Amino acid sequence: MSGQIVIFFFATCLVIGSSGFYLPGLAPVVYCKKDAEKDGCKSAIPIYVNRLDSIESVLPYEYTKFDFCQAKDDNSPVENLGQVVFGERIRPSPYQTAYKEDKKCEIVCTQTYEKGKKEDEQKLQFIRNAILQNYQHHWIVDNLPITWCYKTDTGEDYCSRGFPVGCYVTKDGKKKDACVIGDKFSEKDTYYLFNHIDIVLTYHSGEGEEWGSKIGIAGGRIVGAKLSPRSLKHKTKTGPDACSSDDVLGIKSQITDKLEISYSYSVTFEENNAIKWSSRWDYILSSMPHANIQWFSILNSLVIVLFLSGMVAMILLRTLHRDIARYNQMDNSEDAQEEFGWKLVHGDVFRAPRRGMLLSVLVGSGSQIGIMTFVTLVFACLGFLSPANRGALMTCAMVLFVCLGTPAGYISSRIYKMFGGERWISNVLLTSMFCPGVAFALFFVLNLVLWTNGSSAAIPFTTLLALLALWLLVSTPLVFLGAYLGFRRRPIEQPVRTNQIPRQIPDQSIYTKPIPGIIMGGVLPFGCIFIQLFFILNSIWSHQFYYMFGFLFLVFMILVITCSETTILLCYFHLCAEDYHWWWRSFLTSGFTAFYLFCYCIHYFVAKLEISGSASTFLYFGYTLIMVFLFFLFTGTVGFFACFWFTRKIYSVVKVD
DSSP states (O other), rough: HHHHHHHHHHHHHHHHHHHHOOOOOOOOEEEEEEEEEEEEEOOOOEEEEEEETTTTTTEEEGGGGGGSEEEEEEEOOOOOOOOOOOOEEEEEEEEETTTTTOOEEEEEEEEEEEETHHHHHHHHHHHHHHHHTTOOOOETTTTEOOEEEEOOSSEEEEEEEEESEEEOOOOOOOBBBGGOOOOOOOOOTEEEEEEEEEEEEEEEETTTTTTHHGGGGGGGEEEEEEEEEOOOOSSSSSSSSGOOOOOOOOSSSSSSSSSSEEEEEEEEEETTTOGGGTTTTTHHHHHTTTHHHHHHHHHHEEEEEEEEHHHHHHHHHHHHHHHHHHHHTTSSHHHHTTGGGGGGGTTTTOOOOHHHHHHHHHHHHHHHHHHHHHHHHHHTTTTTTTSSTTTHHHHHHHHHHHHHHHHHHHOOOOOOOOOOOOOOHHHHHHHHHHHHHHHHHHHHHHHHHHHTTTTSSSSSSHHHHHHHIIIIIHHHHHHHHHHHHHHOOOOOSSOOOSSSSSSOOOOOOOSSSHHHHHHHHTHHHHTHHHHHHHHHHHHHSSOOOOOHHHHHHHHHHHHHHHHHHHHHHHHHHHHHOOOOOOOOHHHHHHTTTTHHHHHHHHHHHHHHHHOOOOHHHOOOOOHHHHHHHHHHHHHHHHHHHHHHHHHHHHHHHHHOO
């Protein structure tokens, strides 16, 4: 029965992760014409702007940092903790529209730049740099990203959730980025600014729907938002004829005369009752690159890993069964003197390791990260952390990490007491401060770099204080509570006694020495995650949506199983070679998967990304170090507990005099 429940949960996660599920708390908004406004129906459709970012830079900037048209009021939506940490800054835009009110060439503002004026030159140069590094706008309407849809080189339709500030033609006449889509972008060493936006809003009129019968034909729901950016040299400053020009707006590296840039937009409403509000994200998610390839690749990888894991488990169980049966048949004193293999070290196998304090702290923090990851992925599979709810994933992970201080303190104290440790205050302080402190210190240094460069990703000082308060005033007391409960309990009793005098370890062969075993131990676990890792890194650094949490949860479980079986297998080999120093080795064997993760991140940086600049490079590897450190703690903890369970199990079933 339990197996059927597990299979049902996996199937549910796969279906939900592949089809796109929506947060139950996000309610649709009904819009109607101005003359038909009533309760639950409004005419104004606000358009918001988010931060501008680039795949060539890790430094995002707020919309107000640029000399674009700004909104008169600052009625910004409330951002959650995850959005602030990720650097999202959603602000109202000067682009306004109302339900079913088409607009043609609405001029928002005109910015003027005088030759020789230092302030104007700095503003213009900032826009030039954004064009050169292909910075992208991110606009939002009705909690839906306004996408820029175009055909790729392979002829497929692709919808990007951002659109470029502009494009650049080099001194050699080479067109960069979006300049390849137009023949008029031909002048050398010229920056072309996309200053006109054609917006198409698709709505469902409610015809044939229960909600539509309540509002009549006057209302509808937004089910799609697309735009097309254009570079346009306006003929006049007002009127619909201002956008009738076919000339593009080019900005030279140095302005030789007064420069005027007008920003304009058009809005068109289209009815489409075939698209339901609940599936309005589908056209964005289905056009993600490699989305279809991912299915076969991941399933292929999972089948291979499951097959290898099954083989390892079968060989291990058969060999162990034979060993235990042989050892238990030694019932005369003469045979007892000829013990061999892993039974020979029964008096030393549970001897406390060196630096047991540090090991218990790392295992406690790794348990905290593991439980946090598991619960977060469960919530994501159930649809509570969909892309529609911005920042929910990070908020959920951070809150869970803070609230899971009690398990960290409990596990750390239990292991430390098992090792015979008596400095319980030091253990509690290190558990609450060491690993979170390392991550926070790296994060603080990276935040200083962001703050120095004026990036919107820099965490405000008040938010930084809030994070410190969560850590010191919530997480730390919970760690003390868990440690108190752990130290009150009796120490964990081992199945065999430990000798007073340590046994000498014989010379080891090359493959049973610690370092080769640790290096080999991380290969198989990394093999089951590297495909998913590519898509995760794409979502982080290439600003793409990640929504296939069903697959991710399955890969997470396979990673846990693979880390466990690999560590158990190597631990068995070392015990057979009469090497009983398995405590640290079990943690480092599966934890070494993090080293391969770091190597892959380096490969991804060199081969896939186009990041330039020392600050962006420093930020990339800084954030990567935080990710690798947390991954090291998690995988190491999995290996430790797997080996601990295995060792206790085999020595509890064998007869020891």
